[in-house]
Amino acid sequence: MKTTRHFLGFTTAILVAALLLPSFLNEAGPSYKFAYKQAGLTEQQAAAHLLNRFSYGPKAGDIDEVVKLGLEKWFEQQLEANQPDQILNTKLNSYDAINLSNAEVVSKYPQGGLVRRMAEKEGIMIRDTSAQGKRDSREKLQAYMQQKGFKPQQELFRQFISQKILRAAYTENQLQEVLTDFWFNHFNVSLNKNQCAEFIPAYERDVIRPNVLGKFEVLLLATAKSPAMLTYLDNFSSMGTNEEMPQSMNEQAIRRMQSLSSSRPADTAIKARVQKAKSSRGLNENYAREVMELHTLGVDGGYTQNDVTQAARVLTGWTINPAIRAYGNQMQKPAKRGPKAILAQKGFVQEGDFLFAANRHDTKEKIVLGRKFAAGRGYDEGVELLTMLARHPSTASFISRKLAVRFVSDNPPQRLVDRMARTFSETKGDIKRVLIAMTASPEFWEKEALREKTKSPFELAISAVRGLNAEIVMPYQLYTWITKMGQKMYYYQAPTGFPDRGQYWINTGSLLNRMNFGLALASQRIPGIRFNLASLNSNREPESAEAALLVYSKIIMPERNLDETIKRLTPMLNDPNLSTKIQEAASRETPKTEMNSGMMNEDAQIMDETQSTLAAQKQKKAKNGLASIQSSPGNNTMLAQVVGVIIGSPEFQRK
Known part of the structure; x- marks a missing residue:
């Protein structure tokens, strides 16, 4: 009996070890097997399920490739995230802003209000609220920006949003990109908050994407040190209030900040931060609360308000290296030559754009979740706290x-x-x-679980262009439609991030907008998105709209039972006024929710831009005697309407 128990225990240990051992040590391949056969799925159906959940939707031929490679092997490759991305990299080459450091972004794409104050200080502009004065001011401001080499922040954000669309559509490392979206949403920051907006491109690039498949505590610590998160949740200004804190050190730090900017015409921003540093001494609990409620423990994770306060005290002094607010390389050099060794001796820690300012730290003892943080340990207290939360x-x-x-x-x-x-x-x-x-x-x-999840507007748009094997020439045009369908990427204000449940995305108005998107995409009325519908079916033209519906439903939604979907969509095929009816219904039915109303003005501007581009294209085509957009090669009007109905259908909304 004892021998049997020992054998069973040994066998269990072997199985557990096999599951936990990194697969790269197993030359025979992954040590786990997917249980799709027990669920009654074919290998093709299982491959489609994997692609729907861990990519932005299958392209033509993807399912066969996954089956040929082996489902577990494909998943293992995606976990390694090192597939070559030549096509994507070529498309990203023209985006010169997406690889800039935070300091470079601040220097080249300063906030509009700051540029105006700089111009006023130099006497280039004066305040004039008259209509003519405003026009003159705009012209002078543009000339001033050109002279200084400044660029508008909207150009930075346009490149940033465009690269996200291109990565999702083209990368061979699809799981990494899906997880980048997931973890960015989990550790959400928003372009709505001007103070942190300029740091968000580097936040996604350097903090989120490289860590999405590593250890959670590494990702947590990286977000905690990011200027984007430090600013978004205000921890950069949080300061201890204990009486014995060496205020003279605060004054020394302020004087150092002043000396860094004394010779620069852009020192207005630095001086403003100095004044803020002088006047905002106090504890800020925003980050401490959200790191517990949203990033780690969850709302029911067992912490109290006192734990939040104590954690906030632990994290005092976690702030931003002031050098990244410098305007030009001259600011960086004195920072590097500064008394870094002396600061380190006093407990300061500088890591890239992060600074632990020992003079702002609460040095007294704290207790969080029953654990005592001894007095005077400085930066290490925060690391210990975040590690404890990550492993809770x-x-x-x-x-x-x-x-x-x-x-x-x-x-x-x-x-x-x-x-x-x-x-x-x-x-x-x-x-x-x-x-x-x-x-x-x-x-x-x-x-x-199959097709139980609802696609977000972003997922819908990307899965559609991937399913059509489309070439994306103007990615920002897709963003206009994603926004219209209800997801303004990077602009979700609350630290919760976008909800990840279908009921948030689906209502009558959103379904109509999704159908409208499908029709606009399929008829190539979205500028800069190119594809050939006929080539998806080996250039064989279906005999009728009904035949086209059957054929293209199987192409665009592979490995699904489509009987009910085809029955539901057939009556819509031959309605010549379908697009007009959907537009009218969408304008009546789309609810003006808080999210929608908050973006209405900018959305209207974006959609006007899209329509202007479309009108210009039509005018150019008419002038040159070319065919209309709707009748481009391989995309006749009937086929475009059929494919548009498929993309807008409830079945395509599911993944």
Whole structure:
């Protein structure tokens, strides 16, 4: 009996080790097997499910390629995220702003209000509220920006948004890009907040994307040190209030900031920050609260308001290196030559754009979640706090559930979440191993989970262009439609990020806008998106609209039972006024929610820009005697309407 127990225990240990051992040590391939056959799925159906959840939708031929490679092997390659991306890199070459450092962004794309103050200080502009004065001011401001080499921030944001669309559509490392979207949303920051907006491109590039498949605590610590997060949740200004804090050191730090900017014409911003530093001494709990409620433990994670206050005290002094606010390289040199060694001796820590300002730190003892943080440990207290939160059992459950909601269903089985949470705890937050635990579980493959998730507007747009094998020449034009469908990327104001449940995205108005998008895309009325519908069907023209619906439904929505969908869509095929009816219905039905009303003015401007571009293209084509957009090669009007109806259908909204 004892021998049997020992054998069973040894066997269990071997199985657990096989699951947790990194697959790159197993030359025979991944040590796990997907349980799709037990769920009654064919290999092709299982491949389609993988692509729908871990990519932005399958392109023609993707399912066959995954089957040929092997489902587990494909997933393993995606976990490694090192597939070559020549096409994507070529398309990104023209975007010169997306690789700038934070300091370079601040220097080249300063905030509009700051530029105006600089121009006024130099006597280039004077305040004049008359209509003529405003026009003159705009012209003078543009000339001043050109003289100084400044560019408008909107150009930076346009490039940033465009690169996200291109990455999602073209990257071979699809899982990494899907997770970049997931984790950015989890650690949300918003372009709506001007103070942090300029730091957001580097935040996604340097903080989020490189860490999406690593250890959770590494990702958490990187976000905590990011200028974008420090500014978005105001921790950059948080300061201890203990009486024995050396205020003279504060004055020394302020004088150092002043000396860095004394010779620069752009020192207005630095002086403003100096004044703010003098006047804003006090504890700010915003980040401490959100790091517990939203980033780690969850709202029911077992912390109290006192824990929030104590954690905020631990994190005092976590701020931004003032050198990145410098305008020009001259500001960087004195910062590098400064008394860094002396500051280090006094407990200051500088890591790139992050600064732990020891003179702003609460030096007294704190207690968070029952753990004592001894007095006077400085920067290490914050690292210990964030590591503790990252490894907490509540965090394991909260993050595992959030991953399961994103990749399995809006209401994932508790047994699956528990299994993922155990893996999270056992591996100290290894995101790869948690994803493997999820996909190796039978719950991931159950038929109830198939196509249970609803695509966000961004996912809808990208999956549509991928499914049509489209070439994206003007990615920002897609953004205008994504915004119209209800998702203004990077502009979600609340730290929660966009909700990840279907009920948030789907209502009568949004469905009509989605159908309108499908028709506009298929008829090539979205500038800068090119494709050939006929080539998707090997240039074989269907005999009728009904035949086209059947053929293209299978091409665009592979490995699905489409009987009910085809029956539902058939009556819409031959209505010549379908697009007009949908536009009219959408204008009547789209609710003016808080999110929609907050973006109405800018959306209108964006859509006007799209329509202007479209009108210009039509005029040019008419002038040159070319065919209309609707009748471009391989895209006749009937076929375009059929494909548009498919993309706008409820079935295509699901993944």
